Amino acid sequence: MTFHLWSMFFIAAFLVSATPGPNMLHILSRSVEFGIRRTLPAMAGCLSGLVTLLTASAVGLTALLLAVPGAFTVLRYAGTAYLLYLGFKAWRAPVEEASDEDLPIGPAMTRWKMWRAAYVVSVSNPKAMLFAAAFLPQFINPAAPKAPQFAILVATFALIDTFWYLTYALGGRGLARHLERPSLKRVFNRATGAIFVGFGAILLKSKPA
Secondary structure: OOHHHHHHHHHHHHHHHHOOOHHHHHHHHHHHHHOHHHHHHHHHHHHHHHHHHHHHHHOOHHHHHHHOOOHHHHHHHHHHHHHHHHHHHHHHOOOOOOOOOOOOOOOOOOHHHHHHHHHHHHHOOHHHHHHHHHHHHHHOOOOOOHHHHHHHHHHHHHHHHHHHHHHHHHHHHHHHOOOOOHHHHHHHHHHHHHHHHHHHHHHHHOOOO
């Protein structure tokens, strides 16, 4: 892989990752609710899901799965259902007074549960799987060993996404300072829920190329 090809991938991945989607919205809403430090497990979960999809694309599992008749439809419905579920939860989320960021997450939302929820958000979107299957291979030089190239591209994408996770988390924490009033927090929760539902509706209409 040449430096020029890698730099083209970096620019494209940077712009794609910056675009708001389910992962970034999830990180933003978690940061508003729990603070940056306590949102780290969610960032790790989204990143793990991303690496899972990219690795699956690298070894050809994504293309194989999409070649199975009906598999994409099942994934699409499952992903849509989960996004609608997240939208419903965000819409109905209880509103409390702002709490100190040094308090523990609490038994209702452990670090494991936060990681698991974020991982499911990240891997449950078939459009992300399609993107991984179509985007990554374009930057692979077929004349050179593929494994090192895939490793470099996956690591690059992971670092870029981590940067944007932190950026959105910082934005969420700054936004939280303006949402201390329960009425404003309720508006934010419902707007977040509506956006998740919108993502679900878009996903429902998506089809493999």
